[in-house]
Amino acid sequence: MTQPLVIIGTGGNTPDSRDVVDAVNRIAPTWDVVGVLDDARPVGSRFEGVEVLGGVRDAGKHPSCRFVNAIGSEASHRERLAIIAGTGLDLSRFATLVHAGAAVSSRATLGPGTCIHAGACVAGTGIVEPAESRAPE
Numbered sequence: 001m002t003q004p005l006v007i008i009g010t011g012g013n014t015p016d017s018r019d020v021v022d023a024v025n026r027i028a029p030t031w032d033v034v035g036v037l038d039d040a041r042p043v044g045s046r047f048e049g050v051e052v053l054g055g056v057r058d059a060g061k062h063p064s065c066r067f068v069n070a071i072g073s074e075a076s077h078r079e080r081l082a083i084i085a086g087t088g089l090d091l092s093r094f095a096t097l098v099h100a101g102a103a104v105s106s107r108a109t110l111g112p113g114t115c116i117h118a119g120a121c122v123a124g125t126g127i128v129e130p131a132e133s134r135a136p137e
Contacts (some may be wrong), residue, residue: 002032005061005095009071010038010047010088013133017070017115018048020099027100034065037087059087066095068111069131084113084131091130102134 002025007017014036021031032133035053045052059067071083082090094113098104101118108122119136122128 002029003095004034004062004065005031006034006059006065006067007036007050008038008059008067008069008084010036010041010052010055011071013070013115015048016117016135017068017097017133020097020117021068023099023101023118024097031066031095031097033073034062036070041118056083056086059089061091062117065093067093068095068115069096069123070115070133080131081129094131 007014021033024030033050036047037054037056037059038052039055041047041052042052043052058116069080070083071080091112096110096112096114098116099118102116103121104116105123107124108126110128113131114128115133117135120134122134128134
């Protein structure tokens with residue numbers, strides 16, 4: 001049975017995060033992307049085929065959902081934890097997603113809500129901070 005997943009943000013990382021979800025689901029159906037949250041888009045509009053459910057602060061209105069952060073442009077990367085805090089959710093509500101085409105050491109630490117994209121590498125005892133995305137460099 002799949003779990004409902006909401007993506008936070010509708011920028012350039014959102015399609016990439018959807019790719020990670022699709023890759024995970026090809027191995028074992030795990031996630032059902034039910035919508036996105038974004039402060040700049042009207043509720044009820046659609047983005048990348050899914051409904052805009054509201055703004056970031058509306059996350060608490062979806063108690064059965066898990067979340068993944070797709071906000072992380074160069075301009076907002078340093079603000080990602082503040083943006084996530086704005087959801088009012090505990091970090092345990094955030095899914096950690098790893099693409100099958102990523103290389104992640106068994107000794108690495110992935111914070112809650114991380115999204116590791118195809119071709120990315122987290123080597124040795126690397127640490128990926130909460131709600132951070134990693135893509136190939």
